[in-house]
Amino acid sequence: MLAVSNGITDMRIESMKSPLFAAVLACASAFAMPFPAASAAPEPAPADAALSRAIECYVGAYRLPGASIDVGPSDGGLRWRHVDGRSGKLVASGDGGWKSLEGWTDRDDGHRIALSGCGRDAVLSFDGAAAPRIALEIRETAFAGDGGTRLAGRLLMPEGDAKVPLVVLVHGAEQDSARAWDFMQRQLPAEGVAAFVYDKRGTGDSAGTYTQDYSVLANDAVAAMQEAKRMAGARAVRVGFRGGSQGGWVAPLAATRTHVDFVVVGYGLAVNALQEDREATILQMRLKGYAPDIIDSALEIVDAAGVLAGSDFQQGFEAFDAVRTKYRDQPWYKDVYGNFTHLLLPYYGDELRQKVRPYRFGTPWHYDPMPVLRELRTPQLWELGDADIDAPMGETFHRLRALAREGAPITIAVFPGGEHGMTTFEAGADGTRTSLRYAGGYTRMTVDFAKGKLGAAYGNARMYAPGQ
Known part of the structure; x- marks a missing residue:
C-alpha cells in the first residue's frame, strides 16, 4: 500500500525509468485520435531495440473466440493476460518467436503463442486460435x-x-x-x-x-x-x-x-495505514508459527515504528531505537516485517534520520x-x-x-x-x-x-x- 513494494508479491516490477518506457507509451498512443499529447519520453537504449519494437507492435487487446486477451509490457519481455485470469510472461525464444512462462515463474506453461503483423494489423495466435487486435x-x-x-x-x-x-x-x-x-x-x-x-x-x-x-x-x-x-x-x-x-x-x-x-x-x-502495518505483522508472524506472546513483542516494535511514521518521521527515534535494542537479539526479530516497518529496521541514529527522508510523502x-x-x-x-x-x-x-x-x-x-x-x-x-x-x-x-x-x-x- 506504500510506494515501496514489500518484495513478497510485486506485479509491477517494470519501472517507468526503464529505457522501455518510451516504447510502452509510444505503443499505447500510436493509433490515438488527434488530441493534445503528453511530452515525449526518452529514447530507448539500443540494447533494447528489438524488445522496444515488439512493444510498439504488439501491446494491445486481442479478440479470441468468446473472450479477450491483453498483451502488455513486462520486465524483459511481454505479458499476456486472459480475461479469465490466466497470465504468462512472453520471452524471446531465440528463433524469432516467443516462449510463454507460467504466471510469474520461469517455467514453460505449455501455451503456444505467436505474434505477427504490427500495430492495428497485429495478430495473436493462442494455442492455434487466431486473435486479431481489437481496434x-x-x-x-x-x-x-x-x-x-x-x-x-x-x-x-x-x-x-x-x-x-x-x-x-x-x-x-x-x-x-x-x-x-x-x-x-x-x-x-x-x-x-x-x-x-x-x-x-x-x-x-x-x-x-x-x-x-x-x-x-x-x-x-x-x-x-x-x-x-x-x-x-x-x-x-x-x-x-x-x-x-x-x-x-x-x-x-x-x-x-x-x-x-x-x-x-x-x-x-x-x-x-498504521493498522495495516500491525495487521500485516500479525498475519505474517502467525504464518511463520509464532505464539501470541512473541507476536505481542513484535507489535511493540511495530507500534514504535508507527509513532515515528505518524509524526511524519519527526519524533520517536529514541523510543524506536530502544525497543529494537530490547529485542534485536531474539530469534524472531528477523521475521518482523509488516507493511513499512521492515524499511526502518536496518538503520539507527542519524543514518535512520537520513534514510526516512525519501518516505515523507505526506501520507495521512x-x-x-x-x-x-x-x-x-x-x-x-x-x-x-x-x-x-x-x-x-x-x-x-x-x-x-x-x-x-x-x-x-x-x-x-x-x-x-x-x-x-x-x-x-x-x-x-x-x-x-x-x-x-x-x-x-x-x-x-x-x-x-x-x-x-x-x-x-x-x-x-x-x-x-x-x-x-
Missing part, C-alpha cells in the same frame, strides 16, 4: 488536477458510437506511469467498458511532486473524472471510479466530491476511512483476497459487512487464495510467494459491476450482497 478509440489529453497541476491522461473506448460505462482508474502507491503499465486500460474497453487512465502527480508525464496525500489525490481523481466525461461525451452512460490498493482510500473519498454511479475497490482497506497515517464509507451512498464493490499478506482483509471485511448490514450499498467479494494484486500463488519452503495467475472471475466481475449487472458466481469468490 480501440484512444485519445491523449492533459488536464488540471488539484492546484492546477498538469496531469497526463488517456481515454480508451470501444470503437463505434454505442453507449458504454466509463471507469476512471485510480492508482495505488506506485511511482511509475499508469499510462505505461496499467493493463486495465485495455482490458476494460476490450470487454465493452471505456477506461480513463492518468499518471498521478509526480509520475510519468504528469507534473507536480509525488504525494500520498489522499485528499489531494482524490481531487485529482475528481478532475480526471470531469475530463473523462468531457471526452467521452454522450457515449458515457454510467461512470465510476476503480481504485486498487492505496486507491481504495482515494476512490471512495473522490466519490464523495463528485457524482458517480459506482465505485470498485480492489484489495483496499477500511482501516488506516491516521486517516480513518470509515466516516467516508458511512456517508457514501454510491454502490460499491469491494474485491478482497483472503491470503493478502500486504493488506490483510480481516478487519476490513468485518467493517464492510457491518456497514452493509446497516444499509450501505456495499457488495463484497472474497477470493480464496487471493494475494495483493488479486493473484493466486505458490509458496516456497521459505514462505516466498510466486504469483501464478489472477483469481478466476476477478476481471469479469469488475466489468459486470461497471455495467450494472453482477452475475451469480465469479470463479470461487464468496459473494456478500448489501444487507447480508
Whole structure:
C-alpha cells in the first residue's frame, strides 16, 4: 500500500525509468485520435531495440473466440493476460518467436503463442486460435488536477458510437506511469467498458511532486473524472471510479466530491495505514508459527515504528531505537516485517534520520476511512483476497459487512487464495510467494459491476450482497 513494494508479491516490477518506457507509451498512443499529447519520453537504449519494437507492435487487446486477451509490457519481455485470469510472461525464444512462462515463474506453461503483423494489423495466435487486435478509440489529453497541476491522461473506448460505462482508474502507491503499465486500460474497453487512465502527480508525464496525500489525490481523481466525461461525451452512460490498493482510500473519498454511479475497490482497506502495518505483522508472524506472546513483542516494535511514521518521521527515534535494542537479539526479530516497518529496521541514529527522508510523502497515517464509507451512498464493490499478506482483509471485511448490514450499498467479494494484486500463488519452503495467475472471475466481475449487472458466481469468490 506504500510506494515501496514489500518484495513478497510485486506485479509491477517494470519501472517507468526503464529505457522501455518510451516504447510502452509510444505503443499505447500510436493509433490515438488527434488530441493534445503528453511530452515525449526518452529514447530507448539500443540494447533494447528489438524488445522496444515488439512493444510498439504488439501491446494491445486481442479478440479470441468468446473472450479477450491483453498483451502488455513486462520486465524483459511481454505479458499476456486472459480475461479469465490466466497470465504468462512472453520471452524471446531465440528463433524469432516467443516462449510463454507460467504466471510469474520461469517455467514453460505449455501455451503456444505467436505474434505477427504490427500495430492495428497485429495478430495473436493462442494455442492455434487466431486473435486479431481489437481496434480501440484512444485519445491523449492533459488536464488540471488539484492546484492546477498538469496531469497526463488517456481515454480508451470501444470503437463505434454505442453507449458504454466509463471507469476512471485510480492508482495505488506506485511511482511509475499508469499510462505505461496499467493493463486495465485495455482490458476494460476490450470487454465493452471505456477506461480513463492518468499518471498521478509526480509520475510519468504528469507534473507536480509525488504525494500520498489522499485528499489531494482524490481531487485529482475528481478532475480526471470531469475530463473523462468531457471526452467521452454522450457515449458515457454510467461512470465510476476503480481504485486498487492505496486507491481504495482515494476512490471512495473522490466519490464523495463528485457524482458517480459506482465505485470498485480492489484489495483496499477500511482501516488506516498504521493498522495495516500491525495487521500485516500479525498475519505474517502467525504464518511463520509464532505464539501470541512473541507476536505481542513484535507489535511493540511495530507500534514504535508507527509513532515515528505518524509524526511524519519527526519524533520517536529514541523510543524506536530502544525497543529494537530490547529485542534485536531474539530469534524472531528477523521475521518482523509488516507493511513499512521492515524499511526502518536496518538503520539507527542519524543514518535512520537520513534514510526516512525519501518516505515523507505526506501520507495521512491516521486517516480513518470509515466516516467516508458511512456517508457514501454510491454502490460499491469491494474485491478482497483472503491470503493478502500486504493488506490483510480481516478487519476490513468485518467493517464492510457491518456497514452493509446497516444499509450501505456495499457488495463484497472474497477470493480464496487471493494475494495483493488479486493473484493466486505458490509458496516456497521459505514462505516466498510466486504469483501464478489472477483469481478466476476477478476481471469479469469488475466489468459486470461497471455495467450494472453482477452475475451469480465469479470463479470461487464468496459473494456478500448489501444487507447480508
